[in-house]
Amino acid sequence: MQVETILSFLGYTGVFxxxxxxxxxxxxxxxxxxxxxxxxxxxxxxxxxLRDVLLNLDISWVERPLYIYIVVSGAIAALIFKPYIKRIRKTLFLFDTIGIALFTISGVQIALNHSSHWIIIMIFGVMTATFGGVIRDILCNEIPLIFRREIYATACIAGALCYIGLNYFDVSELMNTILSASIIIFIRTLAVIKGYRFPLLNNIL
Amino acid sequence: MQVETILSFLGYTGVFxxxxxxxxxxxxxxxxxxxxxxxxxxxxxxxxxLRDVLLNLDISWVERPLYIYIVVSGAIAALIFKPYIKRIRKTLFLFDTIGIALFTISGVQIALNHSSHWIIIMIFGVMTATFGGVIRDILCNEIPLIFRREIYATACIAGALCYIGLNYFDVSELMNTILSASIIIFIRTLAVIKGYRFPLLNNIL
Amino acid sequence: MQVETILSFLGYTGVFxxxxxxxxxxxxxxxxxxxxxxxxxxxxxxxxxLRDVLLNLDISWVERPLYIYIVVSGAIAALIFKPYIKRIRKTLFLFDTIGIALFTISGVQIALNHSSHWIIIMIFGVMTATFGGVIRDILCNEIPLIFRREIYATACIAGALCYIGLNYFDVSELMNTILSASIIIFIRTLAVIKGYRFPLLNNIL
Known part of the structure; x- marks a missing residue:
């Protein structure tokens, strides 16, 4: 229970x-x-x-307006602290990475209730973590960054597959979340430090 | 009843x-x-x-094809009268502003049946009035105009909040619609005449 | 039954x-x-x-993951065979055109179960065949090609109207599919060969 509170709090820091x-x-x-x-x-x-629309579920922020207050707080915080944001870049990266991990896991968990097929479940996990950024780039009139440069797609895919696999072997939800989220955080951090990236289509064609 | 017919007619002129x-x-x-x-x-x-999709309602134009005929008429009218459109610019502005006002109110009214939280209801009112333009700009490969220059976002927000507040105090639907729509029309007209705009993020950061 | 297998196979080649x-x-x-x-x-x-979302249906690929494997196969095939793709351009055009035709018909068939109004049904037929390309162009930060240059919009509209008309006169589903799909394939091929295109708005305004 206490651990769930921590996870839920970390999820909110991801939204933030x-x-x-x-x-x-x-x-x-x-x-x-x-x-x-x-x-x-x-x-x-x-x-x-997008996940909720495609799975025909009630939209989470319509049901829980708390999400909206967190978004507003995040936006106001960015407005106020922008001059210092470069200095807290590493803290932001940490929160962001935790957010990505928990977004992926929560997408997988929700999809597990609505599909029994691993590829569908994986897609919804990755979609939950990545499509906010895709729509942001479209609204800003850019080709989505995540289509051009590895940021965290691989990490989300690996974490989602890990969760699905461990779930198949009846690992408890809590343990599974911790393990799969750790994989996402580890791979993403490694990819950023080492500068890993997906091959460009042009180079392999 | 007769007033409702007028409002519904004005709503169609908005679509037009x-x-x-x-x-x-x-x-x-x-x-x-x-x-x-x-x-x-x-x-x-x-x-x-978008509102209907997010609230999981039947899409209004699927249920009432009349909307589509009005759109087609508007598009044909624009094709035919384009040479004169500069001359009727003020009439168009009037219709457009009435349309925005009634779109906002109708979005609020529909959301009131599906949520009890003011911020959610306000979001759906503003979304109904603004997101057609946002998607138009995306399809035309532009950053949405309404994200860069005050056009009518403030007016919609104010009108939506007014409607929600008066609704809380049990003001009749008709009276509320007239008052809240008037506020939207007034603020928008003022904003356009005086050239008011939201501060740019760059200037306040 | 055997014919249905063929149609369903052709539909998959369209996805591919x-x-x-x-x-x-x-x-x-x-x-x-x-x-x-x-x-x-x-x-x-x-x-x-998009069609399934707007008609409030279960999303087809969520229900039938086979679609996803076909997409993955198509993408991998493109990666492998890209050097030769110019040489098989005509084969690709053939599959593509058959795919467009069957997408349109399947969109019309699904919409027929959910609306009785011809213009709504036509819209869903055309949407099924064209909006994948529209979203692709948005993701690639381009104005959708189909809004600028006739590719197959006319063909889809004609085929959808043909299906709706023949359905009204109780022509069997199979016969209707073959006839309407043929019209789409014929018009599209003709349009490409002859270089037909919709008039630009600028030229008629």
Whole structure:
């Protein structure tokens, strides 16, 4: 129970740090405050929203407005602390990576209730973690960054597959979350430090 | 009853004038007739469609094809009258502003049946009025105008909050619609005349 | 029954060739392998997904993961055979055209179960065949090609209207599919050979 509280709190920090990254992307594009809030909102909650729409579930932020307050807080925090954000870059990266990990796991967990096929479940896990960023880039009129440069797609795929595999062998939800999230955090951190990236299509064609 | 007929008629003029603005945007991008109709359609009905999808409702234009005929009429009117459209710019602005106001109110009214939380209800009101334009700009490969320049976001937010507040105090639906729509029309007209705009994120960061 | 097997097989070749065209579009934009697969997926299945969302149906690829394997096969085939793809351009065009035809018909058939209005049914037929390409172009940060240059919109519209008309006169589903699909294939091939295109909005305004 206490661990669940911690996980749920970490999930909120993920929403919070995605909102920050959305607002900063909007600022770079010289958007105004309205645009900044929409993009913060969408970056943080867009992946989960798409998942809920495709699985025909109630949209999570419609049911739990707390998410919206967290997005607004993240956006305001980004507005206030922008001058210092470079200095806290590593802290942000940490929150962001934890957020990605927990987004992936929560997407997998929800999809497990609605499909029995591993590839479908994996897709929803990866979608939950990545599509907020994809829609953010579309709204900012850019080709989605994650299609061009490895950021965290591999990490999400590996973590989702790990969760699905361990779930098949009846590993407990809590243990599974911790293990799979650790894999995501580990791979992403490694990829960023070592500069790993997917091969470009042009180079392998 | 007669007043409701008037409101419903004004709502249709909103769809009509959004379709005109969609077709004109498509013409500026040198699209062909097919593209023009799709963008007219989407500008007029995209915000409400997104709202219906997220609230898990039947899509309004699927249920009431009348909307589609109005869009087609608006698109054809824009094709025919384009040479004169500059001359009727003020009339168009009037219809457009009434449309925005009634889109916002109708979004709020529908959301009130599905959520009890003011921020959720407000989001759906603003979404109904603004997201057709957002999707139009994405289809035309532009950063959405409403993220960069105040057009009517503030007006929609104010009108939606007014409606939610008066609804809480049991003001009748009709009276509430008239008051809240008037606020939207007033603020938008003022914002356009005075050139008000949201601060850019760059300037406040 | 055997004919239905053939149709269903042809439908899969449509998904397959749409996945190829998606991956090739991604390669032109210098995306990486992850981006290539997402765009192949979305090009092949995006139109049907939008249709299913708007009609509030279960998403077809969530229910039948076979679609996903076909997309993956198409994407891998494009990766392997890219050097030879120019040489098999005509074969690809054939599969692509058959795919468009069967996408349109299947969209119409599904919509017929959920609406009785011809314009709604036609819209869903055309949407099923065209919106994968529209979303692909948005993800690749281009104005959708089909809004600028006749590719197959007319063919889809004609085929959808033909199916709806013959269905009204109780022509059998199989006969109707063959006739309507033939019209789509014929018009598209003619349009490509003769270079027909929709008038641009600029030229008629």
């Amino acid at each position: 740090s995605f909102a920050i990254s959305g607002l900063l992307a909007a600022a770079e594009k010289k958007l105004d405050v309205f645009g900044g809030f929409i993009i913060a909102f969408e970056t943080a909650l867009g992946g989960g929203t | 004038s959004f379709a005109i603005s969609g077709l004109l945007a498509a013409a500026e991008k040198k699209l062909d007739v097919f593209g023009g109709f799709i963008i007219a359609f989407e500008t007029a009905l995209g915000g409400g469609t | 060739s749409f996945a190829i065209s998606g991956l090739l579009a991604a390669a032109e934009k210098k995306l990486d392998v992850f981006g290539g697969f997402i765009i192949a997926f979305e090009t092949a299945l995006g139109g049907g997904t």
